[in-house]
Amino acid sequence: MGLWLFSFEGHRLAVFQRDADPRTGRQTATLEVLATGPGTANEFLADFRVRMDNHSVLKGQVISLVMSEYGPNTAGVTFLHRPSLPASDVIRPDGLLPKVAPVSDSHLAAAVEDLMADAETLTRSLLGSGTDAAGSL
16 A cells, blocks of 8 residues: 556556455545646556456456455455366256356446346335336336
8 A cells, every 4th residue: 555656648647546444434445646737637547447357367267255253354365266168068958058157247237237127127016116116017
């Protein structure tokens, strides 16, 4: 954690990185950015998020999340061994592999949108308001 001073796209930045500290009321880690150019802080944060996604040490790993008795901020991550298993060694019914093969981000995004819409409909039904107040799903 600490204060980092550097340049981003020709603009000077000050980035203050803080760890979560539940004892002082800060439940999550934070990244505060001060920039000399307009919009530079937002551009930096957008680039930072992309780099975190693309270069994460967790990407492609099999992990186990460990909760602590002291709360989620003291939880840990355990890296698990990922066995090497060629597709030819997996026993499955014919025609199943194309159905469970990795899907693209656009397919996942569409599925999330559908699930969120269904959840909103269900919530309105349970609360007795909106177009589905009669209880029809």
